[in-house]
Amino acid sequence: MSVFKATIRRSKAEPTLVYMYRGDKHEHEINLIRHIGGNIFSPDPIIRDDITGLPLEVDLEMMIKEFEFHADLHDGKGEKLYKHYIVSLAPGETLEDHEWLEHIQQDLMPSLDYDESTKYVICRHSDRDNEHCHIFACLVKGDGSLVKTNNDVFKGLESMRRLEKKYGLRELESPENNWGHHYSKAKMKGANSDRELAIKRDDAAIIRARFKAIESQNGGKLPGTMTKMVFALARRGVDVKCRQDDNGNIIGISYSADGGSFISGSKVKATRLSFKNLQLKERVSYVPELDNTALLGEWKDAKEFTIQLQITASQFKRIKAKRPPNRAYKIKNRDWNRYYVDLSFCRSNYERDLALLFAEIVKLFDVLFGSLSDADFNFMMRLEHQRQWEAYKAELAEIYEPAQEKVYDAEECFGLTIELDEDTEWRYESQDTTFDSKFTACF
Numbered sequence: 001m002s003v004f005k006a007t008i009r010r011s012k013a014e015p016t017l018v019y020m021y022r023g024d025k026h027e028h029e030i031n032l033i034r035h036i037g038g039n040i041f042s043p044d045p046i047i048r049d050d051i052t053g054l055p056l057e058v059d060l061e062m063m064i065k066e067f068e069f070h071a072d073l074h075d076g077k078g079e080k081l082y083k084h085y086i087v088s089l090a091p092g093e094t095l096e097d098h099e100w101l102e103h104i105q106q107d108l109m110p111s112l113d114y115d116e117s118t119k120y121v122i123c124r125h126s127d128r129d130n131e132h133c134h135i136f137a138c139l140v141k142g143d144g145s146l147v148k149t150n151n152d153v154f155k156g157l158e159s160m161r162r163l164e165k166k167y168g169l170r171e172l173e174s175p176e177n178n179w180g181h182h183y184s185k186a187k188m189k190g191a192n193s194d195r196e197l198a199i200k201r202d203d204a205a206i207i208r209a210r211f212k213a214i215e216s217q218n219g220g221k222l223p224g225t226m227t228k229m230v231f232a233l234a235r236r237g238v239d240v241k242c243r244q245d246d247n248g249n250i251i252g253i254s255y256s257a258d259g260g261s262f263i264s265g266s267k268v269k270a271t272r273l274s275f276k277n278l279q280l281k282e283r284v285s286y287v288p289e290l291d292n293t294a295l296l297g298e299w300k301d302a303k304e305f306t307i308q309l310q311i312t313a314s315q316f317k318r319i320k321a322k323r324p325p326n327r328a329y330k331i332k333n334r335d336w337n338r339y340y341v342d343l344s345f346c347r348s349n350y351e352r353d354l355a356l357l358f359a360e361i362v363k364l365f366d367v368l369f370g371s372l373s374d375a376d377f378n379f380m381m382r383l384e385h386q387r388q389w390e391a392y393k394a395e396l397a398e399i400y401e402p403a404q405e406k407v408y409d410a411e412e413c414f415g416l417t418i419e420l421d422e423d424t425e426w427r428y429e430s431q432d433t434t435f436d437s438k439f440t441a442c443f
Helices: 014-021 061-071 098-110 154-168 185-192 195-200 203-217 225-234 266-271 275-280 288-295 313-322 353-368 384-396 413-423
Strands: 001-005 033-038 046-048 054-058 080-087 118-125 132-138 238-244 250-257 304-311 326-334 335-348 377-381 397-400 436-442
Touching: 001 154, 014 061, 014 132, 033 046, 033 098, 046 098, 061 118, 061 132, 080 154, 098 118, 098 132, 098 154, 118 195, 154 250, 195 397, 203 225, 203 266, 225 238, 238 288, 238 384, 250 266, 250 275, 250 288, 266 275, 313 335, 335 353
Parallel strands: 377 436
Antiparallel strands: 001 080, 033 118, 046 054, 080 132, 118 132, 238 250, 304 335, 304 436, 326 335, 326 397
């Protein structure tokens, strides 16, 4: 396991180099520090006894001047031209000096935009339980320009993952890929340096924890469509609100836990939960015609849900034979035939929380039909495209109309399950049956 930390820019070289090499500390502590090397001409500043190897003194004068002379090459007005990095291993893990030097010179520093014209030095500390290296670098390149330090933390963490793989260290997941969060000094100070308290006070941490629970329950990934994600969050007390541009296109997403204030996805977890990264990185499918109803909260005012399932030809025949209270139809095409059945649910008390009702319906269908695939789980409003779909069906479909309309008592969950099970006997066949479902909200 390895950890990478980047500090803020520094305006002077001496204080950090003195800290790194312990130039003002007892020789016993200095003995646990080793100069590894770097991209500088200055020699090891720790002068040791030829016989015992114990440190006699630390002379940093040449190294400090080398860094200061190099900083003078900068052709801009900036004064903070130095950077301090720390790379740590887990307790019990260790690397040889040449392994540290090889990885830092050939992988870490190039990934951070440092080239052969830059100056940096590395020293290794073994004075704590976890072995670690300090790297002090001048941001000035040979042409007078500066190293770009934006995203250096994420670049450094990716380098650490490569270090772990190369030397067989315990591997960690980088923060942009998990649900962790870095708390600022201000937040930690407000929580009396108690990280757990800082997390409890952080609404974004609550939202991340619920996303993590959804991911765990869904086999290590988020739901495959925006609609499924919205309802999975609703079941855990997280509301979704989207921001639209002047043309009505969704361009941002925010989350609220337990009725709290809404927090933008970029602040909850920018690398995973922004509207863009949900699609690009998390592979959550977004089709405006199918998902906007859920994302924009229009489903909350719906009085009826119609669940449209794609079924097999044999199930269509069973429906026609058994004549259950379900509307079924076949769509004909030159190259294929598709079969569907509609099952509608209405709520009797409009004031009832529709999110909870829908959650129970989804649970019920999981029991009856098994888990529906992400690609086939959609939620639609009766908008213009729906009217076109109805016209298409009327023209090309062979439709079986139900012999009767049946009302189920949603309050009696056990009885409802039995009744639905009896009325949908047509669904029973081989285990490899797949269902294509579409949800329509009627207003």
